[in-house]
Amino acid sequence: MTDLTNLTIASALNGLKNKEFSATELTNAHITAMENARDLNAFIVETPEIALKQAEVADVRYANGTALPLDGVPIGMKDLFCTKDTQTTAASHILEGFVPQYESTVSGKLWDAGCTMLGKLNLDEFAMGSANTTSHFGNVINPWKDQTNPNIDLVPGGSSGGSSAAVAARLCLGATGTDTGGSIRQPAAFTGTCGIKPTYGRCSRWGIVAFASSLDQAGAFARTVEDCALMLNTMCGHDAKDSTSSKQEVPDFTKALEGDLKGKKIGIPKEYRVDGMPEEIEKMWQQGMDWLKDQGAEIVDVSLPHTKYALPTYYIIAPAECSSNLARYDGIRYGQRVEGEDLTDLYELTRAQGFGEEVQRRIMIGTYVLSAGYYDAYYIKAQKVRRLITQDFENAFEQVDALLTPTAPSSAFAIGENDDDPIKMYLNDVFTVPTSLAGLPGMSVPAGLDSKGLPLGLQVIGKAWDEETVLNVARNIERAANFTAKPQILGVSKAA
Amino acid sequence: MSLTRDDVKKVARLSRLRMDDQQLDELAPKLNGILGFIEQLSEVDTDNVEPLSNVARSTLPLRDDVINDGECRDAVLANAPESEEGFFAVPKVVE
Numbered sequence: 317m318t319d320l321t322n323l324t325i326a327s328a329l330n331g332l333k334n335k336e337f338s339a340t341e342l343t344n345a346h347i348t349a350m351e352n353a354r355d356l357n358a359f360i361v362e363t364p365e366i367a368l369k370q371a372e373v374a375d376v377r378y379a380n381g382t383a384l385p386l387d388g389v390p391i392g393m394k395d396l397f398c399t400k401d402t403q404t405t406a407a408s409h410i411l412e413g414f415v416p417q418y419e420s421t422v423s424g425k426l427w428d429a430g431c432t433m434l435g436k437l438n439l440d441e442f443a444m445g446s447a448n449t450t451s452h453f454g455n456v457i458n459p460w461k462d463q464t465n466p467n468i469d470l471v472p473g474g475s476s477g478g479s480s481a482a483v484a485a486r487l488c489l490g491a492t493g494t495d496t497g498g499s500i501r502q503p504a505a506f507t508g509t510c511g512i513k514p515t516y517g518r519c520s521r522w523g524i525v526a527f528a529s530s531l532d533q534a535g536a537f538a539r540t541v542e543d544c545a546l547m548l549n550t551m552c553g554h555d556a557k558d559s560t561s562s563k564q565e566v567p568d569f570t571k572a573l574e575g576d577l578k579g580k581k582i583g584i585p586k587e588y589r590v591d592g593m594p595e596e597i598e599k600m601w602q603q604g605m606d607w608l609k610d611q612g613a614e615i616v617d618v619s620l621p622h623t624k625y626a627l628p629t630y631y632i633i634a635p636a637e638c639s640s641n642l643a644r645y646d647g648i649r650y651g652q653r654v655e656g657e658d659l660t661d662l663y664e665l666t667r668a669q670g671f672g673e674e675v676q677r678r679i680m681i682g683t684y685v686l687s688a689g690y691y692d693a694y695y696i697k698a699q700k701v702r703r704l705i706t707q708d709f710e711n712a713f714e715q716v717d718a719l720l721t722p723t724a725p726s727s728a729f730a731i732g733e734n735d736d737d738p739i740k741m742y743l744n745d746v747f748t749v750p751t752s753l754a755g756l757p758g759m760s761v762p763a764g765l766d767s768k769g770l771p772l773g774l775q776v777i778g779k780a781w782d783e784e785t786v787l788n789v790a791r792n793i794e795r796a797a798n799f800t801a802k803p804q805i806l807g808v809s810k811a812a
Numbered sequence: 813m814s815l816t817r818d819d820v821k822k823v824a825r826l827s828r829l830r831m832d833d834q835q836l837d838e839l840a841p842k843l844n845g846i847l848g849f850i851e852q853l854s855e856v857d858t859d860n861v862e863p864l865s866n867v868a869r870s871t872l873p874l875r876d877d878v879i880n881d882g883e884c885r886d887a888v889l890a891n892a893p894e895s896e897e898g899f900f901a902v903p904k905v906v907e
Contacts, residue, residue: 417887650891664830699863755867
């Protein structure tokens with residue numbers, strides 16, 4: 317008996333086409349897995365009835381030969397994407413009970429391609445966090461365990477922690493994520509999954525709850541590079557409803573996967589050798605370079621001199637945009653309301669009770685750096701440094717085709733470990749934030765396990781609009797790494 | 813540069829976030845920690861550097877000036893905590 321939850325998207329599509337199993341069977345297997353693994357808290361809302369209805373229609377299309385590109389593929393939807401008639405919360409109390417009257421462009425494209433929706437995935441509140449410990453609906457637990465200390469629960473990374481945990485534990489074949497400073501790549505690294513953030517503008521932001529609009533970008537989680545390419549094929553494309561959505565043609569990303577790296581130059585940014593980086597991560601990085609060399613790539617040392625300023629720049633720009641975007645939660649038009657003596661009282665009480673601690677902190681920082689007298693010193697200054705960071709990448713890409721770095725400075729840590737110190741938590745994104753500031757595509761691919769038996773990821777960064785090289789390099793790492801380890805907690809279901 | 817409790821109170825007010833004294837006391841050092849961290853940027857030479865606000869690599873498009881949406885009042889009001897006769901309802905703001 318095959319375990320249907322262990323398939324890749326590509327192999328599931330083959331099996332469906334060859335009538336080895338039905339979309340309904342495939343979806344049912346994942347519903348069982350999702351129910352078995354509720355302890356992970358990966359889903360805020362489960363929607364098995366929607367998934368089964370979609371699967372039923374997919375089965376009809378398979379029967380009459382009109383199957384769609386991702387027909388019958390069960391996925392999870394990060395609860396930051398508005399889904400028509402299904403509660404969308406951004407993991408915040410302030411949006412509890414909010415039922416969108418419209419569908420986000422990206423989720424709509426996935427349903428139109430035949431995907432079935434298992435449910436809405438947990439995340440850090442408003443996607444603000446690196447450990448999925450700020451959700452109003454509780455922490456998500458990483459399905460991987462530290463072999464030297466198997467009794468403690470680890471974080472799945474953040475903010476897309478529900479997405480990473482669900483894909484790793486085989487609760488869905490793929491999931492959506494969003495990445496503002498690393499929210500797809502870092503959780504992918506922490507859970508041994510693949511995660512890609514495409515170039516800013518590739519995916520429409522319409523209908524995605526906004527955090528920092530100049531940085532937010534949707535992307536995909538799956539267990540193989542090919543599956544990520546399949547999802548991107550559907551998710552990307554111009555949308556008139558998002559003025560920053562690009563008209564750039566969307567290639568068939570799966571065509572970019574094959575082929576070695578002869579003639580390709582891969583840059584190693586020296587500034588990414590940060591103090592205190594575990595030796596194991598350093599070794600994994602070297603291993604990655606050797607793999608790429610074996611595939612014919614030339615390894616080139618490059619410099620991104622403003623790297624150390626990326627995090628402080630991000631922690632001005634992202635909170636500034638967050639404070640503006642979150643001004644809309646006023647208790648009037650949607651979401652929770654707390655009654656007050658007058659309108660100001662109502663606003664202040666609603667927002668104080670509706671937002672969690674980290675979100676309030678970021679609103680405050682954002683308000684402060686945008687306030688009269690500080691705007692130039694902080695916000696304009698950060699935008700200037702953002703240009704320097706972007707130029708660093710442009711200079712590097714004159715010499716190389718892609719960059720290789722570790723995805724995160726550590727493997728998954730214990731829940732609560734970095735909660736007391738915001739700066740320590742922010743440092744998790746040290747390798748992913750620069751890419752976000754420059755709006756470039758980045759992907760994390762699992763490379764191996766550390767001495768605790770926890771996954772480590774390597775990050776491939778590409779030129780704007782060159783996801784194809786990113787996917788090609790990532791595929792070469794995947795082939796060489798042959799990462800077959802599975803997490804200790806699986807939603808296993810032996811249907812079919 | 814360090815935020816006093818009164819500064820934090822002012823920022824909370826601007827942010828429309830109600831905070832009691834204890835919260836203000838707890839928040840001040842955390843915000844100062846973050847501000848100290850972002851202060852690093854002052855060492856970067858940004859003379860003659862243009863601020864970068866948009867990495868979309870395209871100019872914002874114009875659309876035809878025609879109505880392309882509307883007639884959806886009920887959908888707009890569907891999630892309102894309180895609505896009356898087709899409007900959002902708020903506490904009295906004019907005496």
